[in-house]
Amino acid sequence: xxxxxxxxxxxxxxxxxxxxxxxxxxxxxxxxxxxxxxxxxxxxxxxxxxxxxxxxxxxxxxxxxxxxxxxxxxxxxxxxxxxxxxxxxxxxxxxxxxxxxxxxxxxxxxxxxxxxxxxxxxxxxxxxxxxxxxxxxxxxxxxxxxxxxxxxxxxxxxxxxxxxxxxxxxxxxxxxxxxxxxxxxxxxxxxxxxxxxxxxxxxxxxxxxxxxxxxxxxxxxxxxxxxxxxxxx
Numbered sequence: 001x002x003x004x005x006x007x008x009x010x011x012x013x014x015x016x017x018x019x020x021x022x023x024x025x026x027x028x029x030x031x032x033x034x035x036x037x038x039x040x041x042x043x044x045x046x047x048x049x050x051x052x053x054x055x056x057x058x059x060x061x062x063x064x065x066x067x068x069x070x071x072x073x074x075x076x077x078x079x080x081x082x083x084x085x086x087x088x089x090x091x092x093x094x095x096x097x098x099x100x101x102x103x104x105x106x107x108x109x110x111x112x113x114x115x116x117x118x119x120x121x122x123x124x125x126x127x128x129x130x131x132x133x134x135x136x137x138x139x140x141x142x143x144x145x146x147x148x149x150x151x152x153x154x155x156x157x158x159x160x161x162x163x164x165x166x167x168x169x170x171x172x173x174x175x176x177x178x179x180x181x182x183x184x185x186x187x188x189x190x191x192x193x194x195x196x197x198x199x200x201x202x203x204x205x206x207x208x209x210x211x212x213x214x215x216x217x218x219x220x221x222x223x224x225x226x227x228x229x230x231x232x233x
Contacts, residue, residue, distance in 0.1 A: 119144020
């Protein structure tokens with residue numbers, strides 16, 4: 001039930017029926033409106049809080065903080081799911097997928113040597129057919145092999161790997177800004193040197209072994225990130 005409540009409130013927020021700074025109805029009012037107990041309502045509000053749409057303060061109604069969804073890093077959401085949450089249509093175009101030897105940076109990050117093979121994927125990710133992110137993903141060979149027979153234009157690599165038994169136990173993120181290189185400019189339809197937001201990510205399995213090194217470069221006019229801090233225990 002909490003997903004039904006979250007979806008309805010999300011639609012209201014994204015549809016600007018609640019303005020930024022405006023409070024949502026109280027938990028009691030939401031319980032009555034949706035015919036549910038406080039548990040589903042609180043789960044729904046927590047979901048919207050993670051998406052960066054509202055801010056929760058104990059003892060007060062939640063306050064709208066954004067009318068546009070942003071990617072959050074406290075709970076990782078694959079790009080396709082994130083776009084769909086905002087009512088947008090995600091799509092992908094694979095530029096390159098290859099089995100090759102690891103670069104120095106990839107070997108250091110993934111605990112390999114430069115004699116080891118990896119699977120490298122370069123994909124353009126789009127929102128409503130407009131370029132939004134250029135994705136560079138490097139996988140250790142035993143994981144990357146699962147992608148060689150997968151239609152990488154059809155959806156989320158993360159979801160496909162998860163369905164095939166790969167456990168994304170933890171992810172370490174690093175955000176910075178950089179200037180678009182020639183490859184970025186070509187595929188993201190920006191000028192060389194344009195400012196991009198970069199998220200580098202290392203994924204590890206349940207044994208603590210790193211298996212993915214990602215370098216995702218976003219157009220900041222298409223995608224934003226939110227990081228939510230809370231003092232609640």
